[in-house]
Amino acid sequence: xxxxxxxxxxxxxxxxxxxxxxxxxxxxxxxxxxxxxxxxxxxxxxxxxxxxxxxxxxxxxxxxxxxxxxxxxxxxxxxxxxxxxxxxxxxxxxxxxxxxxxxxxxxxxxxxxxxxxx
Amino acid sequence: xxxxxxxxxxxxxxxxxxxxxxxxxxxxxxxxxxxxxxxxxxxxxxxxxxxxxxxxxxxxxxxxxxxxxxxxxxxxxxxxxxxxxxxxxxxxxxxxxxxxxxxxxxxxxxxxxxxxx
Numbered sequence: 522x523x524x525x526x527x528x529x530x531x532x533x534x535x536x537x538x539x540x541x542x543x544x545x546x547x548x549x550x551x552x553x554x555x556x557x558x559x560x561x562x563x564x565x566x567x568x569x570x571x572x573x574x575x576x577x578x579x580x581x582x583x584x585x586x587x588x589x590x591x592x593x594x595x596x597x598x599x600x601x602x603x604x605x606x607x608x609x610x611x612x613x614x615x616x617x618x619x620x621x622x623x624x625x626x627x628x629x630x631x632x633x634x635x636x637x638x639x
Numbered sequence: 640x641x642x643x644x645x646x647x648x649x650x651x652x653x654x655x656x657x658x659x660x661x662x663x664x665x666x667x668x669x670x671x672x673x674x675x676x677x678x679x680x681x682x683x684x685x686x687x688x689x690x691x692x693x694x695x696x697x698x699x700x701x702x703x704x705x706x707x708x709x710x711x712x713x714x715x716x717x718x719x720x721x722x723x724x725x726x727x728x729x730x731x732x733x734x735x736x737x738x739x740x741x742x743x744x745x746x747x748x749x750x751x752x753x754x755x756x
Contacts, residue, residue, distance in 0.1 A: 563730075563749055614682075626734065
């Protein structure tokens with residue numbers, strides 16, 4: 522089974538520029554998540570999709586961040602304009618809709634995109 | 640307001656000995672608890688989990704213990720191996736009783752484990 526795919530793996534941009542990240546979840550996983558992980562911290566949820574609808578975007582800085590999941594499969598996360606404090610690893614994760622007792626709450630992560638804003 | 644805390648930034652252990660990683664949470668609504676392992680330049684990998692109806696779950700060398708009254712969980716690795724060297728994150732979720740927050744994971748800040756040969 523193929524895992525979560527993300528691209529690019531690394532990106533360096535100047536502040537005020539824009540950037541976009543792409544994610545393809547595990548086949549059949551209805552729920553997709555975008556996380557931001559700043560160095561020395563745990564991943565922080567930015568947005569959660571169920572199919573192509575947004576479930577939770579309460580932590581997404583909507584003045585500069587946007588995300589979409591057209592057709593309920595792959596997703597893009599965009600930052601425009603970028604700030605220095607956006608330097609982080611952006612992780613995409615997906616999960617099935619099988620919850621206890623049939624399953625758990627495990628999310629499966631991609632390798633992440635390391636963004637450096639200079 | 641940190642709902643999940645891993646108070647030890649790092650832990651160093653000799654190969655073959657036990658590694659114990661700790662995690663504290665503040666909200667009793669959390670119903671399901673997970674541990675993830677992360678190697679450099681990779682995404683976190685799911686390791687083991689436990690439901691609030693249990694106090695122990697074991698999978699090979701890995702055992703997770705949950706103390707609900709103390710709002711504390713721990714991960715034991717026995718015996719520790721050099722390949723276990725990684726960052727370990729605990730994560731919590733309210734489960735299905737959390738309304739629209741079901742499935743949402745809140746992570747601790749991680750503990751760097753180093754296992755010396």
